[in-house]
Structure formats: structure tokens, C-alpha cells
Amino acid sequence: MSKNIESHLSEDREFKPSKEFSKQARVSSMAQYKRMHKESVERPDLFWAREARELHWDKKWGKVLEWKAPYAKWFVGGRTNVCVNCVDRHVTEGRGNKAAIIWEGEPGDKRTLTYKQLQREVCRFANVLESNGVKSKDRVLIYMPMVVEATVAMLACARIGAVHSIVFGGFSAESIKDRLDDSEAKVVITADGGWRRGGVVDLKANIDEALKKDKSVEKVIVLKRTENKVKMTKGRDVWWHEETAKVAATHKAKSFDSEHPLFILYTSGSTGKPKGILHTTGGYMVNTYATCKYIFDMKDDDVYWCTADVGWITGHSYITYGPMLNGVTQVMYEGAPNYPDFSRFWQIVEEYSVTIFYTAPTAIRAFIKAGDELVDKHDLSSLRLLGTVGEPINPEAWMWYYNKIGGGRCPIVDTWWQTETGAIMISPLPGCTPIKPGTATQPFFGIDAAILDEEGNECKANEGGRLVIRKPWPGMLRTIYKDKKRYRDTYWSDYPGMYTAGDGARRDRKGNFWIVGRLDDVLNVSGHRLGTAEVESALVSHDAVAEAAVVGRPHEIKGQAVCAFVTLKSGIEGTDELLKEVRNHVGKVIGAIAKPDDVYFTPVLPKTRSGKIMRRLLKELVATGKVTGNTTTLEDANVVKSLQKQVAKK
Ligand code: PRX
Numbered sequence: 285m286s287k288n289i290e291s292h293l294s295e296d297r298e299f300k301p302s303k304e305f306s307k308q309a310r311v312s313s314m315a316q317y318k319r320m321h322k323e324s325v326e327r328p329d330l331f332w333a334r335e336a337r338e339l340h341w342d343k344k345w346g347k348v349l350e351w352k353a354p355y356a357k358w359f360v361g362g363r364t365n366v367c368v369n370c371v372d373r374h375v376t377e378g379r380g381n382k383a384a385i386i387w388e389g390e391p392g393d394k395r396t397l398t399y400k401q402l403q404r405e406v407c408r409f410a411n412v413l414e415s416n417g418v419k420s421k422d423r424v425l426i427y428m429p430m431v432v433e434a435t436v437a438m439l440a441c442a443r444i445g446a447v448h449s450i451v452f453g454g455f456s457a458e459s460i461k462d463r464l465d466d467s468e469a470k471v472v473i474t475a476d477g478g479w480r481r482g483g484v485v486d487l488k489a490n491i492d493e494a495l496k497k498d499k500s501v502e503k504v505i506v507l508k509r510t511e512n513k514v515k516m517t518k519g520r521d522v523w524w525h526e527e528t529a530k531v532a533a534t535h536k537a538k539s540f541d542s543e544h545p546l547f548i549l550y551t552s553g554s555t556g557k558p559k560g561i562l563h564t565t566g567g568y569m570v571n572t573y574a575t576c577k578y579i580f581d582m583k584d585d586d587v588y589w590c591t592a593d594v595g596w597i598t599g600h601s602y603i604t605y606g607p608m609l610n611g612v613t614q615v616m617y618e619g620a621p622n623y624p625d626f627s628r629f630w631q632i633v634e635e636y637s638v639t640i641f642y643t644a645p646t647a648i649r650a651f652i653k654a655g656d657e658l659v660d661k662h663d664l665s666s667l668r669l670l671g672t673v674g675e676p677i678n679p680e681a682w683m684w685y686y687n688k689i690g691g692g693r694c695p696i697v698d699t700w701w702q703t704e705t706g707a708i709m710i711s712p713l714p715g716c717t718p719i720k721p722g723t724a725t726q727p728f729f730g731i732d733a734a735i736l737d738e739e740g741n742e743c744k745a746n747e748g749g750r751l752v753i754r755k756p757w758p759g760m761l762r763t764i765y766k767d768k769k770r771y772r773d774t775y776w777s778d779y780p781g782m783y784t785a786g787d788g789a790r791r792d793r794k795g796n797f798w799i800v801g802r803l804d805d806v807l808n809v810s811g812h813r814l815g816t817a818e819v820e821s822a823l824v825s826h827d828a829v830a831e832a833a834v835v836g837r838p839h840e841i842k843g844q845a846v847c848a849f850v851t852l853k854s855g856i857e858g859t860d861e862l863l864k865e866v867r868n869h870v871g872k873v874i875g876a877i878a879k880p881d882d883v884y885f886t887p888v889l890p891k892t893r894s895g896k897i898m899r900r901l902l903k904e905l906v907a908t909g910k911v912t913g914n915t916t917t918l919e920d921a922n923v924v925k926s927l928q929k930q931v932a933k934k
Contacts, residue, residue: 295679298718301695309581309715317716324729325755331730332758335574339369342539349756354776356756358567363539366546366569367443370608371406374399383613386636387432390479390619397432404533409440411531416503418471420445421545425469427451427460427487429478430618433507433524434594435604437473445540449548452595453478453485455875457493463550466560466765468500477510481620488514542566548765549597551703552815553774554804560765561703571707571759572606575728579697579711580640581669582610589615590642597703598673602642621647626654630662642671644811648681649841659688669714671697674811675843676799682721700724700799702785706759709733710797723796730757735791740779745793750803753783807836807844814878822873823848826866828856833889833897837906845881847906849889858885884930890923905931
């Protein structure tokens with residue numbers, strides 16, 4: 285990481301959009317951006333009302349914003365239906381026969397759905413949800429592979445006012461259980477499996493395991509995807525295809541209040557318990573719509589592809605909602621980027637003539653490692669705009685993406701945002717912002733971002749500090765589900781009335797934001813947030829483990845790798861076998877993404893005399909192999925020497 289920061293500071297390469305790109309873009313000069321940004325921050329009511337009017341409302345709002353920090357209401361009193369805006373509106377407006385989703389399964393099966401076909405599927409499934417007892421505000425847990433039906437399920441929930449809560453298909457039964465306990469979902473939607481690197485992920489078995497002691501779930505709707513054998517529990521489990529065959533392909537949508545809950549998405553924080561981030565209807569809809577329109581420059585003839593999974597916020601805002609609100613044609617792919625090899629993505633770009641491509645730096649680094657030959661075989665000339673999200677992009681990866689994938693002609697939008705922000709907050713506008721490798725550049729319209737020091741003063745140019753947002757924005761989280769106190773404490777208590785993102789950043793003289801990374805005990809592994817406390821509690825839930833400390837270290841592909849320092853219960857020997865078992869145990873408790881890359885068994889952990897684990901020291905040790913900082917406060921200074929030896933052996 286530190287190497288990245290240094291190279292960021294000396295980064296002087298800058299690229300401007302071509303004249304052709306600028307000419308056709310919605311914002312084509314920095315002067316126009318500045319004018320619009322100023323207005324949007326000073327008069328958010330004017331700016332956001334203009335955007336909102338481009339969508340369909342059953343009842344117009346009264347006030348655009350009601351702000352009683354830290355609680356915001358947007359488009360107050362307005363009534364709308366997000367699903368109608370994503371689907372029906374396009375059918376009514378003459379885009380019914382346009383492809384909405386071009387889907388490709390990992391084994392190579394293909395399916396295209398027009399907006400009209402999608403409307404039928406969504407209506408059918410809305411009827412299925414209702415006939416299975418789902419009512420407005422009921423929670424529905426979705427645990428599915430990347431198939432069209434995942435999007436259909438989300439949109440059907442939105443259509444009937446139910447609150448979806450998606451759990452990423454890579455998470456374990458225990459992770460599902462935690463989220464079920466918190467959300468008290470009434471219905472679960474899953475599949476008999478999903479394809480991943482040629483194998484089947486047994487999603488239904490994980491659901492069965494998670495539901496063992498559950499009291500809230502009444503029905504499980506199971507999609508047949510892989511023909512994997514599953515156990516169906518009588519009275520509880522029903523098949524998607526049987527249920528949809530029973531109902532009509534039409535459904536009359538009701539309208540919902542602008543602040544009606546739309547979804548809960550769980551994300552890691554600095555404690556062991558994930559936070560249920562709650563997003564609502566009107567503001568989120570307008571914000572995802574507007575960011576897609578301006579940042580991805582979405583036009584009627586674009587073929588857009590975001591490679592995220594719907595289990596993460598990127599899949600919510602930039603697969604299901606934003607692009608559909610813009611009526612664009614999008615590609616959706618089920619499987620792994622390296623199946624059968626690393627050319628799969630480029631093959632898809634070529635086959636469907638993808639024009640806008642949005643992925644994560646970790647994927648880009650993996651492609652670089654796999655070799656240019658896999659890219660060279662494919663014609664990528666359809667691409668006109670590239671995007672990245674999830675973590676800071678290192679300049680080398682940026683340059684490769686720009687030249688090798690974008691052919692030196694496609695602007696890159698490096699988009700900074702979070703599960704909590706709902707929509708992109710800092711990003712270039714492709715038709716005007718000069719881009720540089722490694723910076724997300726400038727705040728989007730309506731976003732008042734700043735970098736503050738601990739006292740709350742704005743940092744000088746190039747000085748590092750904390751990234752904050754000083755004014756509310758439409759897509760912001762409204763609360764942490766069932767935990768208002770945690771909402772206030774986590775995001776709004778550092779500086780009164782301001783949102784603390786939890787990221788460290790600096791701003792250069794031109795006003796570009798350079799995100800450094802998380803300031804809390806949250807790791808960013810392959811663009812996904814992972815709380816060290818969650819991994820630690822998974823480790824200590826293993827019978828042999830007494831205590832654990834988890835830190836991140838820089839990793840060539842993943843950005844950060846998970847390093848665990850573990851003390852064992854007395855009398856237990858730290859064998860290689862146990863090491864493997866402990867790693868797998870974490871995978872079982874949380875999901876494969878959390879499996880520690882390195883596990884070090886140690887008789888004691890480095891602690892201060894008052895008993896606090898010195899993570900700072902462990903972090904330095906795994907990053908550099910040495911500890912240079914002050915160790916005089918340590919209870920036992922010999923621990924460091926012995927750990928240093930262990931780390932050096934790796
Ligand atoms: O640290 C920032 C990093 O990802 C965090 C948010 O993670 P999550 O809620 O899982 O959402 C990821 C997808 C939006 C942030 O606090 N992050 C996200 N985008 C960027 C980034 N760091 C640097 N540059 C980005 N473009």
C-alpha cells in the first residue's frame with residue numbers, strides 16, 4: 285500500500301477524453317461540470333428534482349429533502365414503484381422489444397430477455413411472492429447464482445414493496461443464519477445450485493443448514509439451475525418453475541412512499557456483527573439512475589456489462605437498478621472470469637459487442653498476470669468506456685487497462701463509493717474530467733466531499749486525512765436495520781452533521797481525491813469488505829483456538845491478504861494439518877473469501893501491558909517482515925523476535 289501512495293503522489297500522467305467522446309457526452313467541459321456541481325450542492329432541490337422528473341411517479345413529492353441530521357427524507361410525500369420504472373416504463377415508452385438482459389451461463393448456455401419478456405417474468409414472480417404470503421415490508425432473503433432470475437426476484441420484491449436482502453452466494457450457512465436472525469425474513473429464494481469453475485455450488489444445502497433452527501422463514505422458493513439433487517422440505521420448499529406456472533404474467537403494481545424500504549444489504553464493520561444497511565425507494569432510484577446516466581454515459585444503443593455479483597452493492601446499483609432505470613441493454617454472466625481460462629471476459633465483450641465495461645482492480649491484476657495473449661486473441665474495438673470499483677487501483681494496472689483493454693481510446697471512470705452510499709460518490713465524468721491513474725478524481729453532482737483532520741479542519745492539498753461527506757445525498761443509507769444507535773455512532777459521530785466514510789484520502793492541488801484505504805479494522809480483499817473482528821471470531825470458534833488477531837498485508841492480486849496470528853489452547857500442537865483445518869474452518873463459518881492466506885501459530889500474541897493486542901505491530905510485521913515502531917509498551921518483547929522469525933520463513 286505504501287508504495288502505491290508514493291507512486292500516487294508522483295503520478296503526472298494525465299489523459300483527456302477525445303473530442304468525439306466529449307461531443308456526444310452529457311457533460312463535455314470542466315466548466316460545465318463545475319457549474320452543475322456548484323448548483324447541485326448549493327441547490328440540491330433544483331438539481332435532484334430535475335433528475336427525478338425524468339422518472340415515473342404516481343404522486344409527485346412535496347419537498348425534495350427533509351434533513352434532520354443524521355436522518356434524511358428525499359422526495360418527501362412522493363409515491364412511485366422502482367420496478368415499474370425499471371421495467372414497465374420501457375415497455376410503455378416503446379422499448380419493449382429491446383434486449384434488457386443478454387445472459388450467459390458459465391457452461392456456455394445463453395438467454396436474452398427483452399424488456400417485455402422481463403416484464404412478464406417479473407409480474408409472474410411478483411404474483412408468486414404474493415401467493416406465498418409475502419406482503420409489503422416483509423423481508424425476503426435471496427441467495428442465488430448470477431442468473432436472470434436473481435434480478436427478476438429483486439425486481440419482483442420491489443414491485444410488491446417487499447424488502448430484499450441478498451446474501452452473496454459465496455457466503456456460508458452460518459453467514460446466512462446471522463443475516464436471517466437479524467432480518468427475520470419470511471421467504472427465502474434460492475437455487476438448486478450455481479456453476480462456478482466447472483463445479484456446482486450447493487446453495488440449497490447451505491440454506492437447509494441455515495434454516496435448521498430458524499423461526500421466521502415460512503417458504504423457500506427454489507430455482508432449478510443445475511439439476512443438482514436437493515432435498516425439498518414438504519410444506520416449506522416449493523419450485524420456482526411450478527409456482528410461476530400457476531400464476532398470471534400480468535401484475536398490477538402499487539405505488540409506495542418515497543421512503544418505503546427497498547432493501548437491506550449486510551456489510552462488514554469493525555465489530556464481529558455485520559451491519560444491515562437499509563436503503564429506501566425514491567432517493568436511491570433517482571441517484572442510481574443519474575449516476576448511470578452521467579458517469580457511464582448510458583445511451584440507447586449501448587451494451588453495458590458490469591462484472592459484479594448481485595450479492596454486493598455494485599450488483600444492486602449497477603446491474604439491477606441503475607442500468608434498468610436507464611433502459612439500457614446489459615450483459616450478465618454467471619461464472620468465474622477464469623473459466624475455462626482468463627480469456628472468458630474478452631470473449632464475451634467481443635461476442636456481444638460490449639461498449640461499457642465495469643470491473644474491479646483485482647480482476648484487472650489477475651488478467652495482467654494471466655498474460656496479454658489471452659486479450660490479443662479478441663476484438664475489443666466495441667468498447668468505448670471503462671470503469672473500476674472496489675479498491676484503489678494501482679497505476680500499473682490502470683495503464684494496462686487503459687492501453688490493453690481500452691486501446692488508449694476509452695476513458696476510465698474510477699468510481700469511489702460504498703454499500704452505505706448506495707450510488708457512486710466520486711468519479712470522473714467521462715466526457716470532461718482529465719483522468720490520472722489511481723485517482724477517483726472529483727465528486728459527483730450533489731456530493732460535498734472533503735478531507736478533514738482529527739480536529740475537523742479541512743486538510744491542505746496533498747495532506748492525508750479522513751474522507752467525509754458534508755451534506756446528505758439521495759442514495760444514502762437511512763439507517764442500520766434495527767440499530768439506530770450504531771448508525772449514528774458509526775457514521776455521524778466523528779464530526780457533527782457529517783458522514784464519515786471510514787476511508788483515508790488526500791486531495792491534490794487540482795481537487796482530485798486519492799483514496800488510500802480503510803482507516804478502521806476492515807480489510808479490502810479482492811474489492812470486498814471483510815471485518816478483521818469477524819475473521820477473529822470465526823477463528824476462536826474452532827475448538828483448538830484460544831485467541832486470534834487478524835491483520836491485512838499487501839497482496840499482488842487481491843489488494844489485501846488475510847493474515848491470522850493464532851494462539852492454541854494449552855496442550856494442543858500447531859501442526860500443518862491443524863493449520864489447514866483452521867483455515868477451512870474460517871471458510872466454513874464465513875465463506876471462502878475470508879479464509880486466511882497466512883496462519884501463524886504463536887504461544888502468545890503481542891500485547892500491551894494493559895492487555896490490548898498490538899495490531900499496528902502485526903500489520904507492520906506482515907507488510908515489511910520487520911517491526912521498527914516502539915515496542916517498549918509490550919508485555920513480552922521476545923514475542924516480536926520469534927514472530928519475526930516465523931514471518932521471515934514464509
Ligand atoms: O475503502 C473503500 C473501497 O471500498 C469500500 C467500500 O466497500 P463496499 O461497501 O464493499 O463497496 C464496494 C463497492 C462500491 C470503501 O470504503 N473502495 C470502493 N471503491 C473504491 C474504493 N477505494 C478506492 N477507490 C475506489 N474506486
